[in-house]
Structure formats: C-alpha cells, structure tokens
Amino acid sequence: MEGAKQEIPMIEKWLNQHRELYTAATRHPFTLSIRDGSVDLSAFKRWLGQDYIFVRAFVPFVASLLLKSWKESDDDSDIEVILGGVAALNDEISWFKREASKWNVLLSSIVPQKANLEYCRFLESLMSPEVEYTVAVTAFWAIEVVYQESYAHCLADGSKTSEELKKTCQRWGNDDFGQYCRSLQDIANRRLEKSPEDIISKAEAIVIRVLEYEVEFWNMSRGEN
Numbered sequence: 001m002e003g004a005k006q007e008i009p010m011i012e013k014w015l016n017q018h019r020e021l022y023t024a025a026t027r028h029p030f031t032l033s034i035r036d037g038s039v040d041l042s043a044f045k046r047w048l049g050q051d052y053i054f055v056r057a058f059v060p061f062v063a064s065l066l067l068k069s070w071k072e073s074d075d076d077s078d079i080e081v082i083l084g085g086v087a088a089l090n091d092e093i094s095w096f097k098r099e100a101s102k103w104n105v106l107l108s109s110i111v112p113q114k115a116n117l118e119y120c121r122f123l124e125s126l127m128s129p130e131v132e133y134t135v136a137v138t139a140f141w142a143i144e145v146v147y148q149e150s151y152a153h154c155l156a157d158g159s160k161t162s163e164e165l166k167k168t169c170q171r172w173g174n175d176d177f178g179q180y181c182r183s184l185q186d187i188a189n190r191r192l193e194k195s196p197e198d199i200i201s202k203a204e205a206i207v208i209r210v211l212e213y214e215v216e217f218w219n220m221s222r223g224e225n
C-alpha cells in the first residue's frame with residue numbers, strides 16, 4: 001500500500017542489535033566442533049547428561065506457558081503451537097534416555113553443574129504468574145531457536161558432522177523444528193507489536209539473558225566452568 005509504513009518486527013530488530021551475542025550462542029565452539037567433526041566425545045556426553053536435566057526442567061516451564069496462553073492470548077492457535085512444543089519435548093525425553101544408554105551415560109547419577117542449575121533457576125522464575133505471557137513466549141522462542149540454529153548449521157552445506165551425531169543434529173535442525181520456531185517468532189512479534197514499552201523492555205532483557213545462559217551452557221559442555 002502506497003505510503004504505508006513497514007515496521008521491522010521487534011525480534012528482527014533485536015537480532016540486529018544483539019547480533020554478536022546471538023552469534024555467540026548459535027555458532028558456539030562446541031556446536032562448531034560437531035560441525036567440523038572434531039568434537040571431543042567426553043564433551044558431547046557431558047552435554048547429553050546435562051541437557052537431559054535441563055529438558056526435564058523445561059517441561060514445567062512450557063506447562064506454565066500453556067496456562068498463560070490459555071488465559072492471556074488473543075489468538076486460539078497459539079496454544080496449538082505451544083502444544084507442538086510439548087509433543088517435541090515428550091519425544092526428546094525418550095530420545096535422551098535412548099541416546100544416554102547408547103553412549104553409556106548414566107542419567108540417574110548426573111549432577112547438575114552450576115551453569116545448568118542457574119539456567120534452570122531462571123526458567124523457574126519465568127514460571128511465576130507475574131511474568132506476562134508476551135515475555136514468557138518470547139523467552140520460549142529464544143530458547144528453542146538457539147538449538148534450531150545451532151544444530152541446523154551442523155547439517156548445512158560444508159558440514160563434516162559424523163554419522164553418529166547427525167541424528168542428534170536432526171532432532172533440532174530439521175525443517176519442521178525450523179517451522180515451529182518461526183511460528184513461535186510470529187507469536188512473539190505479534191504480541192510485542194501490541195505491547196507497552198515496559199513489557200517490550202522486559203522481553204528484550206529476557207532474550208539477552210537466555211542467550212547468555214545458552215552460551216554458558218555450551219561452555220559448560222566443553223568443560224569450561
């Protein structure tokens with residue numbers, strides 16, 4: 001339409017403003033080492049065990065998001081997108097158990113490391129009813145997209161990912177998971193567009209925190225903290 005102002009969606013703006021941090025989370029040396037075939041398998045096993053603990057804590061966060069969506073969303077289809085995330089998590093938990101037994105990782109004896117505990121504590125803070133749906137769904141998008149982008153890159157042109165790790169990368173790097181992340185991004189952008197300044201600032205701060213926690217999580221997997 002002539003003269004109509006085309007606003008850049010909020011998430012795209014943030015991705016430009018925080019490009020360096022986003023790249024640190026989605027092109028981390030840990031996932032880059034999977035992509036170039038040099039990954040240290042003890043680091044991979046550490047990631048596997050720690051991520052299983054994280055994913056278990058992620059389930060109640062997503063449950064709290066479903067509740068917020070049901071109460072606060074202006075669009076019925078949001079809940080279906082989030083429910084798709086619950087289904088993916090259900091598969092993920094079974095996958096972690098199978099994968100752990102394949103790699104001889106004893107899940108029952110994993111002790112959560114500091115970076116993981118802090119990230120799980122942060123997730124718990126987002127479960128509070130005081131955290132608005134817009135803020136929580138934006139956090140959810142950020143958490144999911146880091147894995148999507150990181151693992152899709154391990155499968156993209158020029159990758160030397162070993163056959164035994166390709167399945168792991170496909171779990172988050174597949175096209176359906178990519179589409180699901182775009183749907184979450186659309187929900188977040190739609191909500192942010194209608195939000196007052198204070199909610200927008202809160203959501204931006206949470207996205208930054210998520211990206212920082214994700215970097216710490218990959219660092220921990222490499223045995224760096």
Ligand SMILES: Cc1ncc(CN)c(N)n1
Binds near residue numbers: 055144147214217
């Ligand atoms: C730390 C972390 N971040 C994100 C995801 C993707 N659900 C995950 N499994 N673990």
